[in-house]
Amino acid sequence: MSDAAVEIEYLRKRYGRFEALGGVSLTVPKGSVFGLLGPNGAGKSTLVKSLLTIIRPTECRGTLLGAPIGDRKTLRRVGYLPEQARFPEYLTGRQVISYSGQLTGVSNSEIKSRMDGLLSLVGMQGWADKAVSTYSKGMRQRIGLAQAMINTPDLIFLDEPTDGVDPEGRIDIRRMIDTMKAAGQTVFVNSHLLSEVEQVADYVAILARGQVIRSAPMSELTRGGQRYVIRSSGPVPPFVREKLEQNGIKVAGDTVTLETDNVSTVQPVIDALRTANVLIREIREEKPSLEDIFLEAVKGQGREAA
Amino acid sequence: MNVFLAILGESLRLLRARWLFWVTLCISALVALIYLSVGFDEQGVTFAFGASHIKSELLVKGSPGAELLYTMIFSKYLVGIWLTLATLILGLISCGPIFPEFMLEGSAGVTLSKPISRWALFIYKFVGGLLFVAIQTLLFTVIIFIAIRWRIGIWNYSVFWSIPIVLTVFSYLFSVQVLIGVLTRSVMVSILVTILLWFMSWIVTLSEDTMYHFVHDKDNGSQLAMDPSQENQWQKWYQMVKFMHMITPKVSQTSALLNQKVVMSNGRNSSLGDYIKMNGKNSELGDAIKEAEVPRFSMEYIIGTSLGIELLILAFAGWKFSRRDF
Numbered sequence: 001m002s003d004a005a006v007e008i009e010y011l012r013k014r015y016g017r018f019e020a021l022g023g024v025s026l027t028v029p030k031g032s033v034f035g036l037l038g039p040n041g042a043g044k045s046t047l048v049k050s051l052l053t054i055i056r057p058t059e060c061r062g063t064l065l066g067a068p069i070g071d072r073k074t075l076r077r078v079g080y081l082p083e084q085a086r087f088p089e090y091l092t093g094r095q096v097i098s099y100s101g102q103l104t105g106v107s108n109s110e111i112k113s114r115m116d117g118l119l120s121l122v123g124m125q126g127w128a129d130k131a132v133s134t135y136s137k138g139m140r141q142r143i144g145l146a147q148a149m150i151n152t153p154d155l156i157f158l159d160e161p162t163d164g165v166d167p168e169g170r171i172d173i174r175r176m177i178d179t180m181k182a183a184g185q186t187v188f189v190n191s192h193l194l195s196e197v198e199q200v201a202d203y204v205a206i207l208a209r210g211q212v213i214r215s216a217p218m219s220e221l222t223r224g225g226q227r228y229v230i231r232s233s234g235p236v237p238p239f240v241r242e243k244l245e246q247n248g249i250k251v252a253g254d255t256v257t258l259e260t261d262n263v264s265t266v267q268p269v270i271d272a273l274r275t276a277n278v279l280i281r282e283i284r285e286e287k288p289s290l291e292d293i294f295l296e297a298v299k300g301q302g303r304e305a306a
Numbered sequence: 307m308n309v310f311l312a313i314l315g316e317s318l319r320l321l322r323a324r325w326l327f328w329v330t331l332c333i334s335a336l337v338a339l340i341y342l343s344v345g346f347d348e349q350g351v352t353f354a355f356g357a358s359h360i361k362s363e364l365l366v367k368g369s370p371g372a373e374l375l376y377t378m379i380f381s382k383y384l385v386g387i388w389l390t391l392a393t394l395i396l397g398l399i400s401c402g403p404i405f406p407e408f409m410l411e412g413s414a415g416v417t418l419s420k421p422i423s424r425w426a427l428f429i430y431k432f433v434g435g436l437l438f439v440a441i442q443t444l445l446f447t448v449i450i451f452i453a454i455r456w457r458i459g460i461w462n463y464s465v466f467w468s469i470p471i472v473l474t475v476f477s478y479l480f481s482v483q484v485l486i487g488v489l490t491r492s493v494m495v496s497i498l499v500t501i502l503l504w505f506m507s508w509i510v511t512l513s514e515d516t517m518y519h520f521v522h523d524k525d526n527g528s529q530l531a532m533d534p535s536q537e538n539q540w541q542k543w544y545q546m547v548k549f550m551h552m553i554t555p556k557v558s559q560t561s562a563l564l565n566q567k568v569v570m571s572n573g574r575n576s577s578l579g580d581y582i583k584m585n586g587k588n589s590e591l592g593d594a595i596k597e598a599e600v601p602r603f604s605m606e607y608i609i610g611t612s613l614g615i616e617l618l619i620l621a622f623a624g625w626k627f628s629r630r631d632f
Binding site for chain 1: 308309311312313315316319320322323410411412413414415416417418419420421422423629631632
């Protein structure tokens with residue numbers, strides 16, 4: 001039994017001469033929150049839609065929950081919130097969820113028993129019996145999330161889930177993702193909002209121009225490039241500065257920067273500064289943000305239109 | 307089965323949400339009520355539930371003339387004008403958005419990511435679209451059925467033929483609308499092209515009928531004097547039009563089948579020729595009209611060839627739908 005919820009060996013999608021996905025290879029571990037990042041037009045939605053048979057890939061090898069990608073029966077165990085989800089305006093939120101459940105093969109009694117819990121989870125109890133046409137963008141996303149969860153999927157795809165949602169709604173969606181993860185579900189989040197993904201994802205892949213250019217656990221991605229920054233009250237005296245620079249430490253005005261993830265190497269620097277009666281204002285540990293990693297990764301790849 | 311019922315239920319909700327559906331339903335009910343308001347008494351015909359009155363010995367209550375007239379008003383005029391013209395146009399307008407709206411960005415994704423094949427989804431949505439006309443026709447026919455019982459005194463079950471026949475006619479047109487909708491994703495284009503095809507079908511049927519009589523009715527003097535080469539040329543033209551006729555959905559001819567199917571208590575269908583003959587004033591004209599009313603093509607041919615074309619159109623539309631990226 002594979003430990004991967006999604007295992008793409010090779011995925012290619014061409015539209016005429018344009019190659020939207022050029023031989024993508026990707027693994028999404030079971031029970032993880034996986035963030036797929038990329039600028040607009042990178043092919044993120046195309047990738048998800050290919051996995052869900054909404055788009056017919058030009059070439060595709062791989063598995064989804066252990067079955068070949070494209071196997072319809074497997075989709076019973078999958079949930080999906082599309083980007084800019086559009087539900088029939090004449091349906092109520094409750095009917096949208098119910099309809100989604102029926103299409104997934106969930107029995108009416110199960111739908112009924114899960115309905116209130118889901119509505120409560122997405123904070124839509126008070127609006128469930130109102131027509132979708134009266135909903136705000138955030139409400140539509142909440143109902144979209146609920147319909148994606150009605151079949152208690154093993155794997156759930158969220159395509160730009162926080163797009164157009166207010167800050168409170170974003171926090172709620174992050175909480176929901178945490179809840180799903182705690183329940184053992186695999187969550188695949190597609191987003192161009194790096195800070196959003198940074199807060200929830202265990203694994204991250206960066207997609208640019210139809211190619212995966214980085215893919216690693218979040219902790220591994222942010223480990224490289226760690227540094228410590230010491231700031232003094234006033235410029236570092238020249239004789240201390242000279243000594244530090246001889247040891248390969250960067251000094252600029254009142255800032256001393258050590259490119260290391262080993263905190264013990266910082267101690268002698270503090271000692272040297274204190275011995276020279278330099279007052280230390282601040283010591284901080286800096287890790288590269290996902291934004292730094294993303295920008296670094298897409299550098300040289302060319303930027304797609306934002 | 308659950309999935310089919312879910313999609314059918316959703317289609318029903320869509321129709322209920324459209325004001326045109328309710329407007330059509332109200333007009334259908336009104337037209338049927340107007341029909342119901344026509345009655346017969348010992349002196350002749352009454353209108354508006356007896357408010358107005360026309361004396362006629364031929365149309366007194368319980369007479370064959372009254373039954374003939376009442377049945378004929380339904381099968382020829384109400385069906386011909388309301389059910390197979392106005393209702394169908396309103397049906398096309400109401401059902402036009404079903405596929406184009408479904409195929410919008412963000413709309414199709416949720417459904418297509420479910421464990422249902424695209425072909426099944428396509429067929430279920432097509433059947434869902436037919437509900438519009440099915441509901442309208444059902445309501446209309448039930449009122450007509452009750453009206454005939456009330457006014458003529460018989461339970462005329464043959465009026466229920468109007469439901470499958472009108473539904474079949476609508477399915478010809480709706481299949482074209484679905485194909486255009488799938489190809490263009492445009493509601494307006496799909497409605498306009500369908501109405502255009504409907505018009506073309508009428509032209510082809512009329513042309514075939516006219517040319518048939520022109521070429522074949524040598525004995526009654528309707529054929530113009532032609533030399534053999536001209537006649538040969540006309541035959542070729544006719545064969546071409548006949549082929550066109552064969553591959554065109556026969557909208558008006560299928561609707562006209564209702565004249566054969568709706569019968570009176572004596573088992574005969576309601577004929578305008580019979581009515582004229584019954585008046586006893588112009589027996590020859592009555593016979594001529596009766597003869598003209600006899601269709602040249604069998605029901606099997608009319609419906610079979612039309613459904614065959616519909617099936618091809620649907621197969622192509624379904625194939626495009628199943629291969630499309632959303």
